Amino acid sequence: MAEHKRKLMQGNIACVQGAIYAGMRFFAGYPITPSTEVAEGSARELPKIGGRFIQMEDEIASIAAVIAASVTGKKSMTATSGPGFSLMLENIGYAYITETPCVIVNVQRGGPSTGLPTKVSQSDTMQARWGTHGDYTAIAVAPSSVGDTITETIRAFNLAERFRTPVTILLDEVIGHMREMVTLPEPGQYPILDRVKPTVPPDKFEPFAMTANLVSPMPAYGEGYRYNVTGLTHDTMGFATNRADEIWPKLDKLKNKIEHYTDEIAKLRVEMMDDAEIAYISYGTVARTSLQAASIARTAGVKVGSIQLYTIWPFPDKQLLELCARCKKVIVGELNMGQIVHEVKRVLPRDIEVHTVQRYDGEILTPLQLLKKLEEVM
Amino acid sequence: MAATTEKQRSDAILTYLRPRKKFPSVWCAGCGNGIVMSALVRAIDNLKLDKNEVIMVSGIGCTSRMPVYLDFNSLHTTHGRALAFATGAKFAQPKMKVIVVTGDGDSLAIGGNHFIHACRRNIDITCILINNHIYGMTGGQGSPTTPAGSFSTTTPYGNSEKAFDPCALAQAAGATFVARHTVHHAPQLEKIIMQAIEHRGFSLVEAISNCHTYYGRLNKSGDAVAMIKSFKERAVPVSKAKDMPAEELVGKFVVGNLYENTVKTEFCDEYQKMVDMLAARK
Numbered sequence: 149m150a151e152h153k154r155k156l157m158q159g160n161i162a163c164v165q166g167a168i169y170a171g172m173r174f175f176a177g178y179p180i181t182p183s184t185e186v187a188e189g190s191a192r193e194l195p196k197i198g199g200r201f202i203q204m205e206d207e208i209a210s211i212a213a214v215i216a217a218s219v220t221g222k223k224s225m226t227a228t229s230g231p232g233f234s235l236m237l238e239n240i241g242y243a244y245i246t247e248t249p250c251v252i253v254n255v256q257r258g259g260p261s262t263g264l265p266t267k268v269s270q271s272d273t274m275q276a277r278w279g280t281h282g283d284y285t286a287i288a289v290a291p292s293s294v295g296d297t298i299t300e301t302i303r304a305f306n307l308a309e310r311f312r313t314p315v316t317i318l319l320d321e322v323i324g325h326m327r328e329m330v331t332l333p334e335p336g337q338y339p340i341l342d343r344v345k346p347t348v349p350p351d352k353f354e355p356f357a358m359t360a361n362l363v364s365p366m367p368a369y370g371e372g373y374r375y376n377v378t379g380l381t382h383d384t385m386g387f388a389t390n391r392a393d394e395i396w397p398k399l400d401k402l403k404n405k406i407e408h409y410t411d412e413i414a415k416l417r418v419e420m421m422d423d424a425e426i427a428y429i430s431y432g433t434v435a436r437t438s439l440q441a442a443s444i445a446r447t448a449g450v451k452v453g454s455i456q457l458y459t460i461w462p463f464p465d466k467q468l469l470e471l472c473a474r475c476k477k478v479i480v481g482e483l484n485m486g487q488i489v490h491e492v493k494r495v496l497p498r499d500i501e502v503h504t505v506q507r508y509d510g511e512i513l514t515p516l517q518l519l520k521k522l523e524e525v526m
Numbered sequence: 527m528a529a530t531t532e533k534q535r536s537d538a539i540l541t542y543l544r545p546r547k548k549f550p551s552v553w554c555a556g557c558g559n560g561i562v563m564s565a566l567v568r569a570i571d572n573l574k575l576d577k578n579e580v581i582m583v584s585g586i587g588c589t590s591r592m593p594v595y596l597d598f599n600s601l602h603t604t605h606g607r608a609l610a611f612a613t614g615a616k617f618a619q620p621k622m623k624v625i626v627v628t629g630d631g632d633s634l635a636i637g638g639n640h641f642i643h644a645c646r647r648n649i650d651i652t653c654i655l656i657n658n659h660i661y662g663m664t665g666g667q668g669s670p671t672t673p674a675g676s677f678s679t680t681t682p683y684g685n686s687e688k689a690f691d692p693c694a695l696a697q698a699a700g701a702t703f704v705a706r707h708t709v710h711h712a713p714q715l716e717k718i719i720m721q722a723i724e725h726r727g728f729s730l731v732e733a734i735s736n737c738h739t740y741y742g743r744l745n746k747s748g749d750a751v752a753m754i755k756s757f758k759e760r761a762v763p764v765s766k767a768k769d770m771p772a773e774e775l776v777g778k779f780v781v782g783n784l785y786e787n788t789v790k791t792e793f794c795d796e797y798q799k800m801v802d803m804l805a806a807r808k
Contacts, residue, residue, distance in 0.1 A: 174618050195801045200617050204610065205643040212607045212640075213614025216583070219601060220619040242604050369599040369615065370622055372578050376544075376594055378602035385546060387594065 153332045159323040160227075162294045162330060163253055164189035166301030167225050169333055171340055172251070173199040174222040176213035178206055178232060181265040182321040183255035186227035207232035211239040211252065218243075218250045219377060221368025223305060227253035230263060230272055233279070240314055241280030242379045244402060247356065247364065249308035249343055251301070253317045255324040256432075258510045267510025268321040270432055271484035276316040277461045283399055285406040287413060288316040288461040292435040294328035299338070300458060306341040307413060311406055312363050318460060320483070322433040322512060346373060355386045358397060362405035407462055414464035417456040418471060420446060424453030426477045426522065429468070429492055431457040434481040434513050441518035452522060463491045477501040477525055481513050501525065542567040542577075544597045552591050556750025558709035558735030562656050563592050565712050565733075566625070569719035581624045583612040585637060588662040588737075589629040606636030609644040612651050620794040623723065626653045631661045634670040634690050645699035648727045649793040654719065655692055655730060658737035666740030673777075677744040696730040697785045703729035704785040708757035709736060711781065718783060727792045734761075734779050 157165070163186050167175075175190035177183075187203065194201040200217070204210040207228050214224040228236060233254045243250055256272050258264030272279075276288040287307050291300040301317060308315040346353050346365040355375040357364045364384075367373040380388035381395055389395060406413070417435070420442055421427060428438035435456035442454040455471055457464065472478060478500060480489040489504050496502060505521040507513050530538075543549075553559045570580065580598040584590035586605035593600035599622075603611045608626045616624040633641050633655050644651060660678055661667040668678040670690045677684060693704045703725040705718040715733055722729035736742060736753035747753050757779065764782035767775060 174614070176614060195797070196804050198801055198805070200797065202613070202617055204613070205639050208607060209610035209613070209640055209643070212603065212610035213617070216601060216603075216611040216614030217618035220581070220615050220622070222618045224614075224618075239604055239607065369581055369601075370578055370619055374577060374597055374599050376547075376600045376602065378594065378600075379604055380602070387547060 153334070155330055155332060156327055157294055157330050158185060158325060158327050159294045159297045159319060160185035160255065160325065161189045162297040163227070163301050163317065163319065164193055165332060166298035167251065167305065168193055168197065169298070169338070170302045170305035171223040171342070172225050172305065173197070174214065174217040174224040175200070175226065176202045176204050176210040176217070176224070177226045177228065178204055178210050180207070180229045180232045182257055182324050183227045183229045183253060185324070186253055186255070207235040208239060211236040214250050215239060215243050215246070215248050218248050219369055221370070223249070223309070225251040225253065227255065229255050229257045229265070230259045231261070233272060233275065237280040241282060241284070243314040244280065244284040245379055245381065246377050247312040247366070248314070249312050250314050251304045251308055251317060252314055253319060255319040255321060257321050258508065264510040266321065268433060268512060269483050269508065269510065270318070270320055270434070271487070271508065273318065273460060273482070273484065273487040276318055283403070285403045286316065286461045287311065287313060287406060288318050289415070289458055290318040290431040290460050291323055291458070292432050292456060293323065294326060295330045297323060298330060298333065302338050302340070303415070306339070309341045309343045310363070311409070312343060312366055313406065318432060320432050350374070354384045356382060356384045356398070358384065358401065362401050362408070410462045410464065411466070413459055413462060414467050415458035416464060416467055416471070417458065419454045421453035421455065421471055424451050425475060426450070426452040426479065426525070427472055427475050428452065428454045428479050428481060428518065429457070430454070430481045431460055431488065434483060437513055437515045438481055438518055441515040441522065444515060444519060445522055450522065450526070457488070460488065463495070465495045468492065468495050472496055472500060475500055477503060479503045479505055479518070479521055479525060481505045481518055483507055483513065538571055539564065539567050542571070542597055544595055547595055549595070551595060553588060554739045556736070556738060557588070558658065558733070558754065559589055559592060559656060561709040561712050562654065562715065562733045562735065563595070565715040566627070566654060566719055567596065568716045569723060572720055573723060575623055579622050581612070581615050581622050583608045583615065583624060583626045585628055585632040586663070587629040587632045589627055589656040590632060592627045606632055607640060608632065609637060609640040609651065609653065613644055613647070613649055616649055616651055617794055617797070620650070620798070624651045625723065626651055628653065628655055630655065630657045630659060630671040630692070631669040634692060638670070642695065642699040645696050645701040645728050645730070647793040648700055648702050648790055650726050650728070652719070652722045652729045652731070654733060656733045656735045657692060658735045658741060660737050660741040662737045662740055666744060678740070679744070692732050693730065693784050700728070701730050702727035702787040702790050705730070705783045706732040706734065706779065707781045708734040708761050708779055710754050710757040711761065714781070721783070725786070727787070727790060
């Protein structure tokens with residue numbers, strides 16, 4: 149590996165690097181702490197490679213521009229934090245129903261409302277799943293280091309293209325702003341997925357066709373397939389429908405095209421779990437300190453392991469159930485009042501005790517706090 | 527060259543309708559939207575634009591259903607956001623012609639911020655704003671262009687608010703082509719839409735239209751025919767209006783080409799210059 153590929157880099161900039169590696173050529177955004185460096189990095193880098201950066205008038209316009217750019221064939225991304233994510237959600241719903249690939253980075257800060265702009269939080273975890281109105285299934289990933297941010301951003305773009313859906317990257321203030329040494333990926337090191345294009349002639353084209361894997365081929369505007377894109381619930385031709393026999397399959401498609409492939413989307417980092425009786429379950433920033441706490445506890449002979457969720461949504465039910473099969477207790481650490489813990493409780497059998505350790509004052513959960521909780525539950 | 531017959535002309539126009547889209551449209555009989563749609567399609571036909579290179583974007587409302595009926599790349603988006611989506615589409619693919627069709631509620635209330643910023647950027651988008659002075663699709667509520675004193679279901683005792691002048695707003699915000707006509711003036715509308723599409727920069731065409739179903743009924747303005755006839759009487763050409771005192775223009779529509787600026791540079795062109803400059807540096 150060439151030495152110059154090693155760089156000291158901030159998480160938000162790593163996100164830009166990963167996005168460009170994955171093929172991002174369009175970014176629209178609006179400044180907001182603690183995500184702004186993603187926009188700034190995109191503004192610097194994209195014009196150098198013939199890409200497009202635009203600072204829109206607000207977050208609603210930003211996600212709108214991103215979706216439209218994707219419909220014209222560009223891999224597109226926006227970045228924001230809680231208040232901006234809230235504003236984007238209506239149009240994110242538009243991306244779900246129109247099945248438009250795009251990536252939304254949410255560098256989380258404390259809330260509600262303006263909340264804690266400069267402090268860390270994981271309180272948008274559920275919002276990434278349920279934020280926009282209506283029925284749909286979401287994909288969200290959560291990196292826990294600067295290096296991870298590169299690879300998870302690449303993965304987010306690949307998932308968006310593969311499943312024709314918006315994908316949320318749940319960064320947080322700590323990962324977004326911390327600096328770590330990273331190795332920039334070489335060309336060809338990671339596979340890059342592109343949306344499947346139609347092979348039929350335009351007069352045979354059905355823009356939202358039911359295919360075997362439920363993902364319809366997607367042409368770009370300008371390629372001769374003049375089709376309709378609408379946020380109204382639509383039939384396979386893309387025209388609004390009120391017919392039950394067309395509504396059911398459309399909404400089922402949004403759900404099943406993702407949920408049937410949960411195993412493909414699931415990604416977890418599993419450490420010291422082979423003989424573990426207790427497991428830390430965490431994601432993002434907390435995964436770092438959980439792993440450290442588990443390592444320290446191991447030196448004292450405690451059989452504890454760490455499960456880190458890289459894929460938050462769809463929730464990896466099966467994987468978690470298998471990993472925790474021999475556990476007696478789990479400790480779910482989160483920087484919120486308890487969000488993913490509800491999923492853990494839903495998935496695990498009742499004889500496994502589910503404990504929580506939470507913090508929502510804008511500071512991280514330290515290894516010491518996690519160890520203290522371990523001591524309490526032992 | 528033999529003159530095109532009216533039959534040949536209408537046959538040509540019909541080819542712009544989506545072959546697989548079910549008609550009739552959602553619009554009430556007599557709605558001015560059809561006149562604007564016809565003028566728009568005729569303008570595009572005159573310009574011989576490649577259908578594949580036209581993106582038609584809309585938001586939500588009666589007007590915003592228009593792209594769905596037309597055989598272009600159509601993007602029917604969320605309420606108020608048409609110009610934001612259109613900005614993304616145009617900036618991503620500057621070679622495409624991007625046309626927005628929007629209503630007064632869509633573009634000036636919920637979408638007001640996007641409207642002024644699209645004008646400010648002078649991005650090469652043609653915005654056709656059909657102004658019927660009311661929310662039609664939701665059943666006749668007051669809009670930002672409902673005249674003071676007018677009735678709507680949310681101004682049941684007369685409108686206490688003042689109306690926007692979309693053309694003045696666009697010009698002040700930085701648009702470089704601004705024109706207005708009414709649905710009574712279909713050929714003129716066709717001409718200014720053509721000019722707007724040909725203009726490089728942000729162009730606004732305001733088409734004064736009738737919502738006889740709600741505005742007409744609530745304000746006793748009569749049926750579609752009566753309303754459209756009144757537009758003829760209330761339209762004042764811009765050349766004449768400039769010598770008229772302001773009080774004489776109350777209740778009138780100043781029509782024609784209101785403003786054009788060919789000096790100001792277009793946004794995508796400017797960005798491309800930067801991309802080229804950076805490429806040359808390498």
